[in-house]
Amino acid sequence: MTKRRFSPMPRLLTAAAVAALMLPAVGPAAASDVEELRETARALFGTVRATEPEEIEDPQAQLGQALFWDMRLSISGDVACASCHFAENWGSDSRVASINARGGRTLQSQTVFHSMETPGLRWLADRESGQAQAMGSITGSMGFATREDILPVLDEHGYAEWFASAFPDDEEPMSVENYGKAIEVYEFTLRTPAPYDAWLAGDDDAMTPQQLAGLQSYIDVGCAGCHAGPLFGGEMLQPFGVTENYWDHTGSVDINSGLMRATGDEADRFFFRVPLLRNIAKTYPYFHDGSVAELRRANDIMARIQLGQRLDDETLDDITAFLDALTGEIPVNFEPPEGIPFELPEGVVPG
Numbered sequence: 001m002t003k004r005r006f007s008p009m010p011r012l013l014t015a016a017a018v019a020a021l022m023l024p025a026v027g028p029a030a031a032s033d034v035e036e037l038r039e040t041a042r043a044l045f046g047t048v049r050a051t052e053p054e055e056i057e058d059p060q061a062q063l064g065q066a067l068f069w070d071m072r073l074s075i076s077g078d079v080a081c082a083s084c085h086f087a088e089n090w091g092s093d094s095r096v097a098s099i100n101a102r103g104g105r106t107l108q109s110q111t112v113f114h115s116m117e118t119p120g121l122r123w124l125a126d127r128e129s130g131q132a133q134a135m136g137s138i139t140g141s142m143g144f145a146t147r148e149d150i151l152p153v154l155d156e157h158g159y160a161e162w163f164a165s166a167f168p169d170d171e172e173p174m175s176v177e178n179y180g181k182a183i184e185v186y187e188f189t190l191r192t193p194a195p196y197d198a199w200l201a202g203d204d205d206a207m208t209p210q211q212l213a214g215l216q217s218y219i220d221v222g223c224a225g226c227h228a229g230p231l232f233g234g235e236m237l238q239p240f241g242v243t244e245n246y247w248d249h250t251g252s253v254d255i256n257s258g259l260m261r262a263t264g265d266e267a268d269r270f271f272f273r274v275p276l277l278r279n280i281a282k283t284y285p286y287f288h289d290g291s292v293a294e295l296r297r298a299n300d301i302m303a304r305i306q307l308g309q310r311l312d313d314e315t316l317d318d319i320t321a322f323l324d325a326l327t328g329e330i331p332v333n334f335e336p337p338e339g340i341p342f343e344l345p346e347g348v349v350p351g
Contacts (some may be wrong), residue, residue, distance in 0.1 A: 013192070031041045037216055038200060044219065046230040048114065051146040051189045056333050061168040063159075064186025067134075067179060069336035071343065073150060074101040075143035081134070081183065083145075083345050084141065087330050091115075091190065095347055096290035101143030107256075107291035110275055111283045113331070116188045118234035118276065123288045124259050127272045130184030134177055154179070184215045190278055191241050192328025199325070207325050210299035214322025217259055217315050222307050226274045232326060235274030240287075241270055244309040248299045250291040280322040296320045 055061060067073065068081040076173055084098040084106070085091045093109035100106060108124050116130045127133040138147045154160070154174055163174035166182060196215075198206035206214070218224065227233040237259060240246050247255050259268035272288055285291065286298040299319050303309045311319070336342040 011077060033214065038066075040219060041200060041215060044224050044228050045200075045232060047200050047229050048117075048191055048193055051191045051192050051331065055189050058185060060182045060185040061189055062186075062331075062337070063162050063166040064182035064184065064339050065161070065333055066159075066340050067183050068186055069342045070157070070340050071144065072341060073153055075149075077347075078343075078345050079141060079143070080181060080337070080342060081112075081137065082342055085112040086344065086348060087334050087349065088344070090192070090279040090327070090330065091334070092283035093348075094284065095345075096285060098141070099345065100141040106141070107288050108285060110273075111279055112187055112276050113190045113328075114231050115234070115278060116184060116190075118230060120237075122261055122271060123272050126262060129258040130187045131177070131180035133180075133182035135180035138179070140175065150176065150179065170184050186333075187236065190331045190334060192331065194278070194326050194328040195326075196322075196325040208321065210318055210321045211325045212322075214318035214320070215325075218322055219317070222301060223313070223319070226306070227277050232277035232280075232333070236274050237271045237323065238306075239270045239272050240272050241305045244305045246270070246287075246301075246305055248288060249305055250289070252287075252291045254289060254290050254321045256288060277326055279327050281320075281327050294324060299323075301327075324341065 012336075017281070033096045041280075050191065071078050071080045071083070073080065079099075084093050087092065088094065089111075090172045091111035093115040097105040097110060119125070119128070121127040121130070121133045122216040127136055135147060138144050138150050142150065144150055151174060154163075160174050163178060167173040167178050195206040195211075226236065226238050229235050240258065246252065257269050259271040260266065281295055285293045285294065286295065292301065297315055300311060301315055303311045303316075
């Protein structure tokens with residue numbers, strides 16, 4: 001299996017490229033110059049758009065919503081896609097590890113919000129699309145022996161007619177491929193425009209002075225070297241622990257070697273997908289092993305082990321405040337449709 005199949009995102013492998021991560025991104029001279037800061041943010045990050053009602057009403061999206069939340073569609077009958085992605089955590093999992101339908105543990109689940117807009121999913125970016133992720137989860141989190149084993153379960157719970165309505169031109173509407181496609185279409189609707197986006201569009205009151213100072217520091221410190229684009233990350237694989245061992249700061253018990261576990265290539269050691277920072281204030285705990293519970297501490301650790309910097313308290317407070325401005329509203333359709341059974345897993349506390 002080639003390295004490219006496991007890493008569809010760009011990676012920095014050379015010493016020069018790794019050193020570039022430690023250089024501050026170019027930003028305006030003063031945070032007080034709001035318009036200059038806005039233009040820099042527009043160039044580095046951009047914005048996300050709101051979901052249109054017709055996207056939510058699409059028959060495939062509505063089918064995907066039911067499939068995403070239905071606990072009956074697993075080998076145990078009590079696990080759904082939503083069992084690792086909660087509204088209480090803005091589409092992620094507040095537990096250190098998610099539990100699949102066979103009782104196994106996974107890496108800490110990243111948010112599903114905006115995830116379809118990234119070029120690779122999961123901590124190793126080893127699923128290239130929402131459809132691939134959903135199909136893979138049939139024999140993963142859902143616990144079936146083969147992907148086709150889910151089809152009689154779908155039929156048992158009355159999904160045949162729903163698939164026929166959502167995929168009217170298909171000779172066999174209810175298929176593994178269409179199961180994955182419907183979930184992907186639904187997940188594409190899970191967008192969360194935030195105060196930052198309103199500010200970028202010209203609303204000067206959408207972010208506080210501290211959040212503006214935090215955005216300036218975020219740029220100047222160099223966070224944008226990896227966490228850029230409209231999602232503030234999610235677009236590449238990078239080594240975790242550029243200047244220091246990550247576990248010396250996170251207290252991680254299991255020293256996960258990252259992409260190397262999949263490829264066996266020493267050059268891939270400690271490479272992980274860079275998380276997107278949309279809604280990051282709500283998607284704790286942090287890092288692939290859920291080893292850090294507080295965002296401010298996670299920011300401190302990232303500055304130390306990725307950029308070789310020790311940030312003062314004011315800078316840490318400002319950056320943490322700015323990241324809260326990336327928190328949007330829970331999508332209106334992020335809930336089980338009427339008649340679809342779902343319960344929060346044990347250990348998850350409703351917000």
